[in-house]
Amino acid sequence: MARSGSNHTEGRIGLLLMIVLSAVLLFTQRDAATKRRSTPLLASDVQAPVAAFLGAPFRKLEGAVEDVENSRRALLENKALRDELTELRAENDRYRAQQGRLRRLEKLLAVELPGDIPDRRISARAVSDPSSPFVRSFLIGAGREAGIQNGYAVLSDRGLIGHVVSAGQRSARVLRLDDLNSRVAVISARTGARAILAGTNDDRPKLAFVADNDGWRAGDRVLTSGDDGDLPQGLVIGTVLPGEPLVVRLDFLADPVDWVFVLPFDGLANPDDADSPPSDAEAEAEAEGGSDAASSVTDGAE
Amino acid sequence: MAYLGVNPILRNERLIPAAFTLLLAGLISAVDVRLFGQSWPLTWIPFAAVSLWPRRVGLWGSALLLFIGGLWVDWTTWGAPGQWPLVFLLTYALIRPDIRGSARGLASGMTRFTLALAVGLPVFVLTGWTIYESWPDWGSLGRGVVVAVILVPVMIFLRDKLAIRMGGDD
Numbered sequence: 191m192a193r194s195g196s197n198h199t200e201g202r203i204g205l206l207l208m209i210v211l212s213a214v215l216l217f218t219q220r221d222a223a224t225k226r227r228s229t230p231l232l233a234s235d236v237q238a239p240v241a242a243f244l245g246a247p248f249r250k251l252e253g254a255v256e257d258v259e260n261s262r263r264a265l266l267e268n269k270a271l272r273d274e275l276t277e278l279r280a281e282n283d284r285y286r287a288q289q290g291r292l293r294r295l296e297k298l299l300a301v302e303l304p305g306d307i308p309d310r311r312i313s314a315r316a317v318s319d320p321s322s323p324f325v326r327s328f329l330i331g332a333g334r335e336a337g338i339q340n341g342y343a344v345l346s347d348r349g350l351i352g353h354v355v356s357a358g359q360r361s362a363r364v365l366r367l368d369d370l371n372s373r374v375a376v377i378s379a380r381t382g383a384r385a386i387l388a389g390t391n392d393d394r395p396k397l398a399f400v401a402d403n404d405g406w407r408a409g410d411r412v413l414t415s416g417d418d419g420d421l422p423q424g425l426v427i428g429t430v431l432p433g434e435p436l437v438v439r440l441d442f443l444a445d446p447v448d449w450v451f452v453l454p455f456d457g458l459a460n461p462d463d464a465d466s467p468p469s470d471a472e473a474e475a476e477a478e479g480g481s482d483a484a485s486s487v488t489d490g491a492e
Numbered sequence: 493m494a495y496l497g498v499n500p501i502l503r504n505e506r507l508i509p510a511a512f513t514l515l516l517a518g519l520i521s522a523v524d525v526r527l528f529g530q531s532w533p534l535t536w537i538p539f540a541a542v543s544l545w546p547r548r549v550g551l552w553g554s555a556l557l558l559f560i561g562g563l564w565v566d567w568t569t570w571g572a573p574g575q576w577p578l579v580f581l582l583t584y585a586l587i588r589p590d591i592r593g594s595a596r597g598l599a600s601g602m603t604r605f606t607l608a609l610a611v612g613l614p615v616f617v618l619t620g621w622t623i624y625e626s627w628p629d630w631g632s633l634g635r636g637v638v639v640a641v642i643l644v645p646v647m648i649f650l651r652d653k654l655a656i657r658m659g660g661d662d
Contacts, residue, residue: 208581209582211577216575255527324624
């Protein structure tokens with residue numbers, strides 16, 4: 191009986207100790223948590239295949255519900271899509287003609303635009319999308335082995351979803367645009383006004399650093415500006431909604447995130463890197479006319 | 493009084509299925525379901541496992557498992573390390589499943605889950621507010637709780653079946 195009482199006291203001490211340990215951990219890891227750097231990459235690599243397996247029944251459920259909804263709307267959508275197709279064909283012809291003209295002009299002026307959207311895309315499956323009340327991120331089932339690196343943009347067929355913040359060997363964590371810590375430089379497609387899209391942990395991130403005379407208004411299409419040097423210019427993000435403060439409806443939220451595309455984009459080089467003299471090995475490689483960075487990325491993916 | 497005054501015989505082998513459930517629930521918690529244009533996260537499933545924690549098991553073992561299980565959930569859901577352990581442990585400390593009476597069946601299981609939620613939910617919100625300096629997305633939080641409420645009866649059913657196989661106690 192006395193032994194049992196002592197066990198009970200020890201147990202209580204143990205419980206108290208664990209509570210204190212949790213609180214200490216929570217407050218010491220605060221910075222890492224808010225910068226979304228607290229999850230071990232190994233945990234993600236283990237989690238990715240298991241989450242894909244466990245999530246399969248839920249994905250089937252989503253598919254079944256979507257099939258029912260789609261078949262209900264099919265007739266109406268069919269008519270609307272035909273009308274849209276006719277309009278888009280004409281628009282596409284105009285776009286192609288303009289693109290050709292733009293290329294010729296760029297060639298004449300010898301313009302080099304580092305912010306262009308790369309043609310190559312890495313496909314990956316979103317294996318888990320926890321969207322917890324404080325975190326908006328998801329895990330994709332491809333990592334460094336597939337050529338994915340930190341900072342790469344991640345898109346759905348609707349538009350930009352976010353960017354890779356930690357690339358593991360076979361999985362990568364993606365910070366969504368609506369996460370509290372997401373900040374992306376954006377531009378208005380109509381006026382060219384600049385702003386920062388700041389995540390707010392709900393479906394409507396806000397436009398920050400907007401000047402009164404910028405002329406943002408409801409209905410403006412929002413694209414990446416490329417000013418941050420991390421993302422290419424011109425990736426579609428969403429549409430400005432009416433009201434104050436200015437908030438954006440994200441295009442990617444229109445559909446469940448399933449397959450995504452990762453854009454290998456190296457961004458602008460750091461000016462500090464140019465100041466430092468090249469090492470002997472680099473100088474030698476340059477002298478031999480070694481392959482440039484772009485081709486090495488392509489090779490890595492293949 | 494007689495119940496609280498007597499230290500029950502501890503059966504730590506019951507921690508094995510509890511630990512396994514917490515491990516599995518941690519993996520599931522990273523999955524979400526998107527229905528009717530909304531995301532329905534499964535983040536509160538591990539918490540449901542804690543609310544149905546086996547009785548008459550050692551406090552030390554439970555505390556350690558809840559701490560590790562909480563960290564596991566933090567990792568899988570990409571949360572702040574320490575948040576879920578704190579939620580689990582404070583909930584456990586206040587509802588004390590180790591000294592509770594038998595709670596088999598849907599009604600008593602749901603009562604225990606509701607009690608646990610009354611403790612865990614404010615702890616989760618307040619710790620999150622302290623760390624992120626922002627209130628949670630209430631919609632996502634509410635939907636997560638709804639999903640847990642829907643799935644808890646299944647978990648209670650499975651736990652009761654398991655309890656019968658493990659000697660009749662929960």
